[in-house]
Amino acid sequence: MTTTTTTLPGGTYQLGDLTVTRVGYGAMQLAGPGVFGPPADRDGAIAVLREAVELGITHLDTADIYGPHVTNQIIKEALHPYPDDLVIVTKVGSRRDAEGGWPHARSPRELREDVHQNLENLGLETLDVVNYRVGGLDRPEPGSIAEGFGALAELQEQGLIRHLGVSTVSAEQVAEAQSIAPVVCVQNAYNLANREDDELIDALAEQGVAYVPYFPLGGFTPLQSAELDAVATRLGASPLSVALAWLLHRSPNILLIPGTSSVAHLRENVAGAGLELSPDDLAELDAIGR
Numbered sequence: 001m002t003t004t005t006t007t008l009p010g011g012t013y014q015l016g017d018l019t020v021t022r023v024g025y026g027a028m029q030l031a032g033p034g035v036f037g038p039p040a041d042r043d044g045a046i047a048v049l050r051e052a053v054e055l056g057i058t059h060l061d062t063a064d065i066y067g068p069h070v071t072n073q074i075i076k077e078a079l080h081p082y083p084d085d086l087v088i089v090t091k092v093g094s095r096r097d098a099e100g101g102w103p104h105a106r107s108p109r110e111l112r113e114d115v116h117q118n119l120e121n122l123g124l125e126t127l128d129v130v131n132y133r134v135g136g137l138d139r140p141e142p143g144s145i146a147e148g149f150g151a152l153a154e155l156q157e158q159g160l161i162r163h164l165g166v167s168t169v170s171a172e173q174v175a176e177a178q179s180i181a182p183v184v185c186v187q188n189a190y191n192l193a194n195r196e197d198d199e200l201i202d203a204l205a206e207q208g209v210a211y212v213p214y215f216p217l218g219g220f221t222p223l224q225s226a227e228l229d230a231v232a233t234r235l236g237a238s239p240l241s242v243a244l245a246w247l248l249h250r251s252p253n254i255l256l257i258p259g260t261s262s263v264a265h266l267r268e269n270v271a272g273a274g275l276e277l278s279p280d281d282l283a284e285l286d287a288i289g290r
Contacts, residue, residue: 003071007056008021008022008023008055008056008057008270008273009022009023009165009248009270009273009274010023010134010162010247010248010256010272010273010274011163012058012259013080013252013253013255014208014211015089015128015129015163015184015185015210016086016163016182016184017161017162018087018128018129018162018163019058019085019087020058020059020087020182020255021026021056021057021058022059022248022255022289023057023058023248023256023269023270023273024057024058024059024060024061024212024255024256024257025049025052025057025059025061025258025259025266026061026062026214026257026258026259027049027060027061027062027066027071027074027259028055028061028062028063028071028093028259029103029260030045030048030049030066030068030070030071030074030239030260030261031067031071031146032067032070032260034100035065035066035100036065036067036096036100037067037070038067039045039074039261040069040072041158042074044261044262044263045074045078045261046074046077048107048260048263048266049074049078049079050076050078050079050136050262051224051266051267052264052266053079053086055266055267055270056085057131057270058083058085059085059087059089059255059257060075060086060087060088060089061090061187061212061257062087062089062090062122063090063091063092063118063119064086064090064092064114064115064117064118064153065091065094065095065096065102065114066201067096068095068096069117069121070112072118072121073121076121076122076123076279077120078163078239079100080122080123082118083119084124087128087129087131088122088127088128088129088162089128089129089131089165089185089212090103090118090122090127090129090130090131090133091110091116091130091131091133091167091187092114092115092118092130092131092132092133092152093105093106093111093114093131093132093133093134093167093273094133095110095114095149095176095208100197102137104110105129106134106147107147108147108148108150108151110154111132111148111151111155112151112155115127115130115152115155115160115161116160118130118205119160126128126159126160126161126162127160128137128162128163129162129163129164129165129184130152130155130161130163130164130165131164131165131166131185131187132145132149132152132164132165132166132177133146133166133167133168133187134148134166134167134169134173135167135168135169136168137181138168139168139189139196140166140168140170140173142170144289145166145169145173145176145177146180148179149164149166149176149180149181150180151158152164152181153181154178159162163173163182163184163185164177164181164182164183164184165183165186165187165210165212166183166185166186166187167186167187167188168187168189169186170186171199171200171203174177174186174200174204178229184209184210185210185211185212186200186204186209186210186211186212186253187211187212187213187214188200188211188212188213188214189213189214189215190213190214190215190216190222190236190249191213191215191217191218191223191243191247192225192228192243192246192285192288192289193215193218193223193225193289194215194289195286195289195290197211201250201254202250202251204253205251205252205253208253209253209256210254211253212254212255212257213247213253213254213256213257214257215232215257216244216247216256216257217243217244217258219244223239223287225239225242227244227284227285227287227288228243228285228288230284231281231285232283233251234281235275235277235281237272237275237286238268238272240269240272241268241269241271241272241273241275242272242275242277242281242285243268243278244256244258244272244273244275245272245273245275245277246249246277246282246285247273248273249277249282256273258273258276
């Protein structure tokens with residue numbers, strides 16, 4: 001499969017020796033309701049993935065726990081054999097239970113099993129990037145991450161993983177991981193109204209480490225802000241477009257992975273991320289999360 005050459009907002013960024021578009025795509029919404037089971041429209045899910053590639057997106061974020069297994073299997077069906085420039089980023093560290101919960105799965109044995117499941121369901125021999133997710137739904141939990149991250153570093157040495165990242169972590173946990181093996185990205189909850197990681201983002205930018213915000217549009221509760229609405233109205237854009245564009249402006253090391261199961265919404269997200277924001281717009285928006 002080949003990609004269409006497209007200039008996406010924000011340009012590209014390096015994850016180790018891999019080049020990705022700063023505007024990526026998050027595949028979580030391709031599973032069924034609650035990220036559980038199959039989607040109602042499998043053909044529609046396949047169409048979204050193929051459109052992302054056609055748009056020039058080279059950063060695809062997923063996890064084998066989505067479904068579980070469903071999303072990765074759809075990715076394989078839609079895109080395998082993968083374009084040479086497509087970078088698939090997955091994550092490990094939790095499982096799904098029968099009730100649709102997200103229990104932790106951090107033992108070395110569980111992490112090895114999860115890596116092999118990702119490899120099998122994606123149809124790969126090596127995973128481009130694996131994020132070790134260690135916190136709760138949207139915030140870090142205290143404690144050492146050395147055992148789990150060390151287990152993933154061993155799989156990296158065996159050639160099963162190209163690069164490592166961490167997710168839902170504190171600055172101290174990032175540093176602990178970096179003492180074990182190089183970290184190419186940090187994936188935490190962050191958006192216009194949730195600014196707790198501002199210092200971490202700036203520190204990572206100085207190190208050349210990517211920061212990938214999940215819940216970029218507020219998560220399960222969309223961003224609600226009179227100030228955001230005012231800027232969006234003035235620009236003739238949607239509030240969500242403004243929120244995505246702000247993230248690209250926030251720091252050059254921020255990579256976007258907004259998700260959708262709609263081709264039309266995917267196109268809107270890409271276009272919205274390229275919205276031009278003036279210094280006055282940015283000043284107004286910056287004040288929201290302060």
